[in-house]
Amino acid sequence: xxxxxxxxxxxxxxxxxxxxxxxxxxxxxxxxxxxxxxxxxxxxxxxxxxxxxxxxxxxxxxxxxxxxxxxxxxxxxxxxxxxxxxxxxxxxxxxxxxxxxxxxxxxxxxxxxxxxxxxxxxxxxxxxxxxxxxxxxxxxxxxxxxxxxxxxxxxxxxxxxxxxxxxxxxxxxxxxxxxxxxxxxxxxxxxxxxxxxxxxxxxxxxxxxxxxxxxxxxxxxxxxxxxxxxxxxxxxxxxxxxxxxxxxxxxxxxxxxxxxxxxxxxxxxxxxxxxxxxxxxxx
Amino acid sequence: xxxxxxxxxxxxxxxxxxxxxxxxxxxxxxxxxxxxxxxxxxxxxxxxxxxxxxxxxxxxxxxxxxxxxxxxxxxxxxxxxxxxxxxxxxxxxxxxxxxxxxxxxxxxxxxxxxxxxxxxxxxxxxxxxxxxxxxxxxxxxxxxxxxxxxxxxxxxxxxxxxxxxxxxxxxxxxxxxxxxxxxxxxxxxxxxxxxxxxxxxxxxxxxxxxxxxxxxxxxxxxxxxxxxxxxxxxxxxxxxxxxxxxxxxxxxxxxxxxxxxxxxxxxxxxxxxxxxxxxxxxx
Numbered sequence: 041x042x043x044x045x046x047x048x049x050x051x052x053x054x055x056x057x058x059x060x061x062x063x064x065x066x067x068x069x070x071x072x073x074x075x076x077x078x079x080x081x082x083x084x085x086x087x088x089x090x091x092x093x094x095x096x097x098x099x100x101x102x103x104x105x106x107x108x109x110x111x112x113x114x115x116x117x118x119x120x121x122x123x124x125x126x127x128x129x130x131x132x133x134x135x136x137x138x139x140x141x142x143x144x145x146x147x148x149x150x151x152x153x154x155x156x157x158x159x160x161x162x163x164x165x166x167x168x169x170x171x172x173x174x175x176x177x178x179x180x181x182x183x184x185x186x187x188x189x190x191x192x193x194x195x196x197x198x199x200x201x202x203x204x205x206x207x208x209x210x211x212x213x214x215x216x217x218x219x220x221x222x223x224x225x226x227x228x229x230x231x232x233x234x235x236x237x238x239x240x241x242x243x244x245x246x247x248x249x250x251x252x253x254x255x256x257x258x259x260x261x262x263x264x265x266x267x268x269x270x271x272x273x274x275x276x277x278x279x280x281x282x283x284x285x286x287x288x289x290x291x292x293x294x295x296x297x298x299x300x301x302x303x304x305x306x307x308x309x310x311x312x313x314x315x316x317x318x319x320x321x322x323x
Numbered sequence: 324x325x326x327x328x329x330x331x332x333x334x335x336x337x338x339x340x341x342x343x344x345x346x347x348x349x350x351x352x353x354x355x356x357x358x359x360x361x362x363x364x365x366x367x368x369x370x371x372x373x374x375x376x377x378x379x380x381x382x383x384x385x386x387x388x389x390x391x392x393x394x395x396x397x398x399x400x401x402x403x404x405x406x407x408x409x410x411x412x413x414x415x416x417x418x419x420x421x422x423x424x425x426x427x428x429x430x431x432x433x434x435x436x437x438x439x440x441x442x443x444x445x446x447x448x449x450x451x452x453x454x455x456x457x458x459x460x461x462x463x464x465x466x467x468x469x470x471x472x473x474x475x476x477x478x479x480x481x482x483x484x485x486x487x488x489x490x491x492x493x494x495x496x497x498x499x500x501x502x503x504x505x506x507x508x509x510x511x512x513x514x515x516x517x518x519x520x521x522x523x524x525x526x527x528x529x530x531x532x533x534x535x536x537x538x539x540x541x542x543x544x545x546x547x548x549x550x551x552x553x554x555x556x557x558x559x560x561x562x563x564x565x566x567x568x569x570x571x572x573x574x575x576x577x578x579x580x581x582x583x584x585x586x587x588x589x590x591x592x593x594x595x596x597x598x599x600x601x602x603x604x605x606x
Contacts (some may be wrong), residue, residue, distance in 0.1 A: 096386060103378070103582065104582050110605075200572070203490065207486065208487065213500075218505055299387050315586055322393075
């Protein structure tokens with residue numbers, strides 16, 4: 041089941057109806073999940089956030105399900121010890137491989153990007169052609185494909201792995217002929233097929249939104265699953281009475297397992313804002 | 324000091340003058356170090372080899388010195404428990420960051436690629452212009468630059484980080500316009516400068532030898548530090564009486580921390596030969 045379990049929610053709801061100052065935990069393999077922090081700042085501006093980027097072991101996109109699940113459990117345990125009220129798995133690969141395990145292991149609500157991303161596509165085009173782009177891990181796990189079959193059984197789905205797009209974005213090459221050539225190559229299977237919607241199934245891809253639109257045409261509905269996950273988090277927090285009250289803007293704390301300086305430098309570009317202090321937490 | 328310590332060698336030499344069947348340990352962040360295995364097969368065909376690829380935590384090129392040193396110690400401990408007589412650090416980034424620590428911690432000879440690579444350039448062009456290409460970690464550690472100052476104080480050195488070349492090679496794009504465009508961009512600082520030699524300071528780059536030659540001109544002396552390290556290993560083994568006697572070809576065992584299947588598939592290309600069994604050893 042994608043989501044958080046109704047009974048669990050109801051129980052916690054009864055425990056706590058007042059304003060809830062506990063932070064929201066967000067994690068990713070590195071800087072990519074900062075696109076989710078950006079969405080949180082916009083959609084849930086009052087919430088405190090603890091972000092964890094697993095810079096020591098990134099990328100997750102080429103690693104096995106076992107490895108990604110083990111890394112995710114370590115991070116989720118760390119976030120729980122920091123007292124978060126909810127965990128958002130910003131990384132598509134970790135959502136694809138580890139969400140079920142995390143939801144079983146933790147009493148907290150744990151949300152991933154796959155369900156919300158697939159739902160958004162299904163609602164817009166229940167019988168349409170839906171494209172998915174992601175890392176090798178995300179595509180080979182077939183998580184988006186399975187979720188789309190559940191939410192939009194009448195849809196046609198085509199998924200393509202685009203491994204080079206992450207290193208290209210991390211190298212800062214968001215524009216320019218190299219990235220365009222690489223992206224055109226990967227998107228070739230979608231050209232004649234004419235998808236109605238394209239799920240941007242990796243935290244780095246929202247930064248390539250303009251390029252995807254240029255290659256596939258502006259008619260294609262581009263879906264950022266991270267943003268959809270944050271909207272779902274907002275519903276849950278509201279329903280559970282967990283929204284932090286008041287007009288104060290939330291604080292965001294950043295933790296990484298390696299390279300705080302590099303995270304600060306690269307992360308600023310994902311966040312559209314300078315990052316201050318970054319804490320180091322090795323596993 | 325680059326090398327293995329004379330006193331240590333002499334001591335072990337006395338202990339064991341006969342043929343030594345213990346394997347040589349080789350490690351790398353992933354498949355790249357298989358170019359070193361290939362050199363071992365050619366230069367020391369009788370030796371048994373245990374290879375370790377840290378597929379769970381690759382790449383090393385973007386990680387900090389602390390992280391790479393910690394990973395390297397874990398792997399070297401594993402190799403020691405497997406009874407190796409010598410450890411070859413195939414990864415340039417691990418050589419740059421962790422070699423000193425490994426040499427202090429282990430009584431075994433531990434060799435890296437930086438010293439042998441720099442020496443080869445220094446011997447050929449003691450007062451020449453020497454270029455270095457490598458990962459961000461290798462270049463920023465300034466290890467090649469320092470070694471060259473030691474071995475060829477009259478030389479001029481220019482080092483350039485080429486982060487995208489590893490993912491391009493791992494994606495199988497060894498040829499073609501994209502990789503050539505990216506490589507031309509990175510090598511721009513060498514064009515007017517006209518280097519005499521270029522140190523291929525990453526295990527993946529020997530596979531791009533043809534492309535480097537095409538861009539910089541065939542006059543440039545291209546140095547593969549991994550091959551030089553293997554030649555140095557041969558001298559040491561011979562000097563210590565550690566060479567495995569007889570005409571039997573050595574056996575090679577492969578271990579990885581994740582993704583044995585992917586290692587087998589990609590590794591075959593680096594090795595120029597199919598890989599059989601790959602063992603999984605998680606940390």
